[in-house]
Amino acid sequence: MLDERKSGPSNLPREASLKAAESIRLSSFELKVGDIAGVELEKLHALSISVGWPHRAEDWQMLLEAGEGIAAQDEIGRVVGTAMWFPFGAGFATVGMMITSPRLQAHGAGRWIMNNVLARIGTRSLGLNATRAARRLYLSLGFAPARLVYQCQGEALMPAIALLPEGAILRNVEHSDLARLVELDSSAYGADRSALLARLLDVSKGVALLREGRIRAFALCRPFGRGHVVGPVVAETDDDAIAVTAPHIAEHAGQFLRLDTRQETGPFPEFVARSGLPVYDTVTSMWLGQPWAVAGGQDAGKPPVVTYALASQAFG
Known part of the structure; x- marks a missing residue:
C-alpha cells in the first residue's frame, strides 16, 4: 500500500526540455499522441461517454476553446485517451479531462499520457482534481493532496x-x-x-x-x-x-x-x-x-x- 506520508511534490525542478515518448505499444495496441485540437469532437465525446462522464459535445467544445490538450489514438484512429490543461496566469495551470479507455487502464496508458502532459506544460505549477481511481497515479508523479471536493x-x-x-x-x-x-x-x-x-x-x-x-x-x-x-x-x-x-x-x-x-x-x-x-x-x-x-x-x-x-x- 502506498505510504502517502512519503508522497509529495518532488524537490527537483521540472525542466522545460523534458521529453516523453510520443508513441507506445501497450499489449497488442500501438498508440500515438497528438494535439487534441486536431481530433474530431464526436470522437472525444464518444470517449467520455465510454467511461460514464456526463459531458455533452457542447461541454467538450467549451473545454477545447479554453485550454490545450493531447489525445492518444490507435492504429485506426480511435481515440483511447485524452488530457487537457488550462493556463491561468503566467505560472499556473489546471489539468483535467484525463481519460483513458477502459480496455487500456491496466496497461500504463495513464502514466504515458501524463508524462506527455508534463513534457508539454513546462515549469508551471499545476492543480488538478483526482478521481479515486487516478489518485495513486498522481501521487506517484509527485502531486500532493490538498482537500476533497464534494x-x-x-x-x-x-x-x-x-x-x-x-x-x-x-x-x-x-x-x-x-x-x-x-x-x-x-x-x-x-x-x-x-x-x-x-x-x-x-x-x-x-x-x-x-x-x-x-x-x-x-x-x-x-x-x-x-x-x-x-x-x-x-x-x-x-x-x-x-x-x-x-x-x-x-x-x-x-x-x-x-x-x-x-x-x-x-x-x-x-x-x-x-x-x-x-x-x-x-x-x-x-x-x-x-x-x-x-x-x-x-x-x-x-x-x-x-x-x-x-x-x-x-x-x-
Whole structure:
C-alpha cells in the first residue's frame, strides 16, 4: 500500500526540455499522441461517454476553446485517451479531462499520457482534481493532496425563503461586471482566470450580491451534462454564498442540478444538501510545484474571499 506520508511534490525542478515518448505499444495496441485540437469532437465525446462522464459535445467544445490538450489514438484512429490543461496566469495551470479507455487502464496508458502532459506544460505549477481511481497515479508523479471536493447533485428542491444578509441587494450579473468578478475570483482562486470568466459569462446566468453598490459575491449557472451546474460561487461568507446560489436552485427546482464544493461543513453545504443536492461523489484537489490556493485549508490563513463552488472539476 502506498505510504502517502512519503508522497509529495518532488524537490527537483521540472525542466522545460523534458521529453516523453510520443508513441507506445501497450499489449497488442500501438498508440500515438497528438494535439487534441486536431481530433474530431464526436470522437472525444464518444470517449467520455465510454467511461460514464456526463459531458455533452457542447461541454467538450467549451473545454477545447479554453485550454490545450493531447489525445492518444490507435492504429485506426480511435481515440483511447485524452488530457487537457488550462493556463491561468503566467505560472499556473489546471489539468483535467484525463481519460483513458477502459480496455487500456491496466496497461500504463495513464502514466504515458501524463508524462506527455508534463513534457508539454513546462515549469508551471499545476492543480488538478483526482478521481479515486487516478489518485495513486498522481501521487506517484509527485502531486500532493490538498482537500476533497464534494460533487453534489440531484433534482433541485425549491429552497426555503431566507432573509437577505443585512445591507445587501441582489441583481443579475452583467457583462460589464467582468472586471469585478475577475478581481473577486482571483482573490479566492489565487490565479488570473479572466479569459475563462469572460467565456463563462457568454453561456451562464449570474446572480451578484452588492453592498453599497459594490459586488461582494456572485454565482454563475450554465447548462452542463445532464442538466445545469452552479459555479463558480465566490463570496466572503456562507450567508452571502447562499444568497447568490438560492436563485439558481429555485429557477431549476424539479430539474437536475450539480454543484461542486470544497466546503465540508457549515451553513453552505447544509443548504446545498437541503436543496436536493446530496453528495454523489468526491475527488481530491492536488498540486505540483507551488501549493495551490486551496492547499492551506479553511482554518489556516483562510482568505477573505472563498470559492464556495468550483467552475468545474477541470477548471477548479
